[in-house]
Amino acid sequence: MILLGLEDRQWIFLATVVFASTTGLATYAALRLRRKSSRAYTLALVSFGWILQTIGLYARGLQYGGCPLSNRYELVQFMVWSAIALYIFVGPAFRVSLLGMFTSAFATIFSILSLTFDSWDTATGAPIFGDSPWIEAHAALALFSYGTFGILALTSAMYLLQSRSLKQKKMGGFFPFLPSLFELTSINLRLLLIGFMILSSSLAIGSVYWTRETGAVDVPKLSATIAVWLAYGILLLLRYRQFLSYKQFSWACIGVFVAALLSLEAVDSSSSKEASLNQYVPLSTKR
Amino acid sequence: MSFHHGELLLITVNHETVSMEDRERYSLDESQIRTLYQRLHRSPDIEESLILNTCNRFELYTKTSDPRNGISIVFKTLQDFYKIDIQELESHASTRYGPEAIKHLIEVSAGLRSQITGEAEIFGQVKEAYAMCQNLGYAGKLINRMVQKGFQAVKLIRNSTPIGEGQINISNVAVDLSMKIFGALHKTSVLIIGTGEIGEKTAKALNSRGANEFGIASHSSERAEIASHRWGGSPRNLENIQSYLNEYDIVISSTDAERPILDARVLSEIVRARKNRPLFLIDLGMPRNFDPSCEEMEDVFLYNLDDLAEIAEANLKERKAAIKRSEEIADQKSVSIWRMLESRGLVNFQ
Structure with a gap:
């Protein structure tokens, strides 16, 4: 779909360039110049990339008349978009140095992956929501929670990096610019709570429709979704009950996020089937 | 001219x-x-x-x-x-x-x-x-x-x-590391073992950055009393350190004890009781006051005099560059x- 003279994928490509540049500049400032890049400066750059990405996703969404969530490329892009949105609108409250750099690196990696594999962006991409905005909200919220868990995986990585530097007495690299272990553990808990609440809301909405027509959702998709929800729920419980050390908790946050990403495969294949059942004719299937 | x-x-x-x-x-x-x-x-x-x-x-x-x-x-x-x-x-x-x-x-x-x-x-x-x-x-x-x-x-x-980056004296390096672990120091409690000058300096540096709960432990109750009166804080008897160590987040030791005051065996019980809260051990003693095995425990960060001096030296080099x-x-x-x-x-x- 062409919008403002560019194809939707071209907008996403431009956004990826901005995210990659932000990562490169912030990394160069920290590792070579030994300076912390200004938080406002990073936020402005990431926001610019996010606006470009929003235009790209909006252009894609115009084909469907709804959220573009019908193939793996769109799922990943929407997750990245959610993670960046969380960084832009909630991140400043955390006041975490280098979060912008880590978030833009996260966006760069996933955007490059989604743009590289053509098979992720199948031309069958058609809406999966039928006429119900609630199903669309269910899917969007689920992906938004994945974005939140993505940021959680980043702050967990920051914790492990900082903890390792302190343990090994290596004060170089990102050490001077990373926040304290205490701040990171507190942020991790808040992110886990936010992500879990969003995912729970998504599943609550989805369950209303599922109970009406239990056969509408594939078993793999249902199992994967519940497994992810349960995994984060258990993690939350273990964290509250202090059963995990902060290090174990951080590794678990990263591990569960990787598993959640892999579970998108099940969601994607299910979505594709549902989309084809809806027999929606896209306004443009041209890529 | x-x-x-x-x-x-x-x-x-x-x-x-x-x-x-x-x-x-x-x-x-x-x-x-x-x-x-x-x-x-x-x-x-x-x-x-x-x-x-x-x-x-x-x-x-x-x-x-x-x-x-x-x-x-x-x-x-x-x-x-x-x-x-x-x-x-x-x-x-x-x-x-x-x-x-x-x-x-x-x-x-x-x-x-x-x-x-x-x-x-x-x-x-x-x-x-x-x-x-x-x-x-x-x-x-x-x-x-x-x-x-x-x-x-x-x-x-x-x-x-980076002309003003990084601390270049040992006390301030210890404070910076404390802040990298605990963030703001106003909620941390500090135990100072020994009443030597370097311990006092480090305690003052921590106090200037927000730490305000101090315990001062010594083999001599009298010395602990005098030091706590002078620096502020509560006196502690070093003999029964295991009974109160759990209350402190940062422990600075600068005694001339011939044998380590703490080792991994003693510390393991304390760490368990702390429920994953980190413990920062600063060993300014010579010979060392904390057994190096303490370092192997998760959530325990142990720095001795050489470690702190090395960091200060590296920071100074960076400033000079x-x-x-x-x-x-x-x-x-x-x-x-x-x-x-x-x-x-x-x-x-x-």
Whole structure:
């Protein structure tokens, strides 16, 4: 779909360039110049990339008349978009140095992956929501929670990096610019709570429709979704009950996020089937 | 002697060129500074002046309406004020003119000329000196513009180079590490084992950054009582450390105990009771007070004297590496400030 003279994928490509540049500049400032890049400066750059990405996703969404969530490329892009949105609108409250750099690196990696594999962006991409905005909200919220868990995986990585530097007495690299272990553990808990609440809301909405027509959702998709929800729920419980050390908790946050990403495969294949059942004719299937 | 740019001159006696004994002779209190200002401004050729007086330097920036004779007037005033032989005064003092004087002001204010490279205290001292000079009415257009533009250059240097980054003394390195673990220190409690000087210094440094709950442990209850009375905090008996160690987040030890006070076996119970809350052990003792095995425990961070010294040394190296870039900035900025002063007709009027 062409919008403002560019194809939707071209907008996403431009956004990826901005995210990659932000990562490169912030990394160069920290590792070579030994300076912390200004938080406002990073936020402005990431926001610019996010606006470009929003235009790209909006252009894609115009084909469907709804959220573009019908193939793996769109799922990943929407997750990245959610993670960046969380960084832009909630991140400043955390006041975490280098979060912008880590978030833009996260966006760069996933955007490059989604743009590289053509098979992720199948031309069958058609809406999966039928006429119900609630199903669309269910899917969007689920992906938004994945974005939140993505940021959680980043702050967990920051914790492990900082903890390792302190343990090994290596004060170089990102050490001077990373926040304290205490701040990171507190942020991790808040992110886990936010992500879990969003995912729970998504599943609550989805369950209303599922109970009406239990056969509408594939078993793999249902199992994967519940497994992810349960995994984060258990993690939350273990964290509250202090059963995990902060290090174990951080590794678990990263591990569960990787598993959640892999579970998108099940969601994607299910979505594709549902989309084809809806027999929606896209306004443009041209890529 | 060159009189080029002689409208702005600087006379400096500092630690780089003069021994401490000689520097002491130039040290002034506030009333003496006022008197010196008054004496300088008795001469109609001295239009503006700024005196900077710290433990490491005496500096006098002067704007004179007589570039050819200004330096002689200032030296004569100083000779009378300090009652010092003129040859001796000239051997102690270095002089700079025009942009070189401005460059010197920037370098001094940015900490490039300090004994501890990059220290920030000097910038505050220069600001105080300037405030006093303004209040007394000895700063005119030239001094005001030179200092204000110079301060902008100092901020640029400190923000764009690592000249002031990282701590370079052991106590402050320990405080920085504490903050990397616990963030704000106002919720942390600190146990100091031993009543030695280095422990006291570290406790003071932690206190200055927000830590306010201290315990002081010693083999001698009397010594613990005295130290806790002097430093603030509650006395503890070292013999039963296991019963209260759990209450503290940061433990600083500097005793001369022959055997380690803590080892992994003792610590494992305490760590379990802390429920994953990190424990920062700072071992300033020689021989070491904490068994190195403590380090292997998760959530326990152990740093000894060598570790802290190594970090301080690395930070100092990084600061020194930034000197060249900082001097380049000072050079560029001093030239541009001088040009600005010229364009406004404040200098180069001979």
